[in-house]
Amino acid sequence: MAEPVNGFSKLTKNQKIEWLAKNHFINKEEGIKTLEQYWNKDAKLQALHDEFIENTISNFYLPLGIAPNFLINQKYHTIPMAIEESSVVAAAGKAAKYWQQRGGFKTKILGTEKIGQVHFMYHGDASKLKSFFTEVEPKLYKATETITENMRKRGGGISTIELRNKTSQLDNYYQLHCTFETLDAMGANFINSCLEAIAKTFSAEAHQNSLFSPEEKNIEIVMSILSNYVPNCVVKAEVSCKIEELNEDKNLNPQEFADKFVRAVAIANAEPHRAVTHNKGIMNGVDAVVLATGNDFRAIEAGAHAYASKSGSYKSLTHAEIKDGIFKFWIEIPLALGTVGGLTSLHPLVKLSLEILDKPSARALMQIIAVAGLAQNFAAVRSLITDGIQKGHMKMHLMNILNQLGATAEEKAYFVDFYKNKTITHSNVIKEFNDLKAKNV
Known part of the structure; x- marks a missing residue:
């Protein structure tokens, strides 16, 4: 069990690792060696990574893969994806190739408004x-002018400030609901700085205003x-084609x-238990690109799941229909992203x-x-409505199992060929691996 430690943040990186090894590692030397293996050999680059967060002891790697052949609005894209889950990148690439031959993906921005709020308590007359x-209100805009100057020059800034009475949800609770246009920046720091300036001015003006009683001030x-x-x-993306063009499946x-397919999506729209897993699969693709481009995947996740619940029940983020002989499949999803600021100009792989x-705008x-x-x-x-999800997933997972077993390159090649037309299970792979080892001995 670890002992409490004072002043941990003031220790050097090596001192932090020494404390960690002494208090937590079963094998001290092996633990330290593992941490150091993941340090970048370029000291300058490692120092950059060390300063991204606090108390850094090493780097935690995720694979960065690419999915090519995405035809979007008649232009081809290669999409970088940072994710640890097998089969995600392969599935994305397979879908890209499928729709490449059927007109590709079409997209449309439905809005780019971002939101910030000043939450406050007021005991008094609402009128x-x-x-x-x-x-x-004009003074609130004026209070932010130095903060918003550069953003306004580029066409962004504060769009609206609105007083909202929320006392039906919580006694004495009100808010200033503000909307923003932040262009290519995600805008979190910009928005929060504006809100704090607005709040300070709002409070100071209230103290001086003759409308209010002493308590109301x-x-x-x-x-x-x-x-x-x-x-x-929010952004919309869709694919569509004539039904007869959906002709690549042997079983249907x-x-x-x-x-x-339409029924499967309808089930996800009707049943929250299915919708959560359905949307998790969507976020496999979304988060992987969000992470690769240095954006905040936790914020994107939270916003997407809230959007999926906007009707009062948790539903699918995607929709499908058949109309006049045309199959159509689409998504509408909120995405507050940035391509400038934050990690976008710091992390070398994010820049890459x-x-x-092609250096996209937000x-x-x-x-x-x-x-x-x-x-x-x-x-x-x-996959779910044809062969089932596990067939393809377990083929991709096979390599993970073999790596856990310490398989050699020759053994990996053998088992990839062995399972070409067989069902893969974790226990079965272990059995076959052990049998092969015993046979070779």
Whole structure:
């Protein structure tokens, strides 16, 4: 059991590792060696990584893969994906190739509005607060002018500031609901800086205003923070083709495939237990590109799942229909992204990933990432309604099992060929591996 430690953040990196090894590692030398194996040999590059977060002891690697052949709005893209789950990149590439021959993906930005809120408590007459807000609103914009100057020059900035009465949800609770256009920046720091300036001015003006009684003047600012729920920062991606063009499945004819696919998506729209797993598959594609491009996948996840619940019930983020002989499959998803600022200009692989994507604007990146999510979902649903998800997934997982068993290159080649037309299970691979070892001995 670890002992409490004081001043840990002030220790050097090596001192932190020494403390960690002494208190937590079963084999001290082996643990330290493992951490050091993942350090970058370039000391300058390692120092850069060390400063991304606090108390850094090593780097935690994820594979960076690419999925080529994405035809989006008649332009080809190669999409970088950072993810540890086998079969995700392969599935995305397979879906890209499938739709490449059927017109590709089409995308459209539905909105780019981002949101921030000042949450405050007010004990008094709501009509007085409303009158005060009307009077003070121009001063709130003015209070942010130095912060928003550069953003305004590029066409962005604060779009609206609105007073909202939330007392029906919580006694005495109100908010200033603010909307923003942050262009190619994700904008978290920009939005939060604006909100804090707005809150400070709002509170100071209330203290001086003659409309209020002494108690009413004492507005309590609880917090000022952006929201990761951005229902008006949304992108749509879709694929469509004639039903007869859905002709690559051996077990189902095109009409059967289309009908079954639409029903599968309808089930995800009707049943939350299925919807969660259905949407998780979408986020496999989304998160992998979000991570590769240095964006905040936790924020994207939270916003997407909130959007999936906007009706009051958790539903599918994708939709499918058959109309006039045309099969159509699409997604609408909120994506608050940035291609400047943050890690985008610091992390070498993030910079390279954005280069692979031809240095997209935030709007272009929204469209690419929505396509990655739609492609992933198409591949997953297609597998589920035909061969089942495990056949392809376990083939990709086979290498992980063999690596766990310490297989040689020759043994890996043997088992890839051995399982070409066989069902793969973890226990079966172990048995066959042990049998082969025994036979060779």
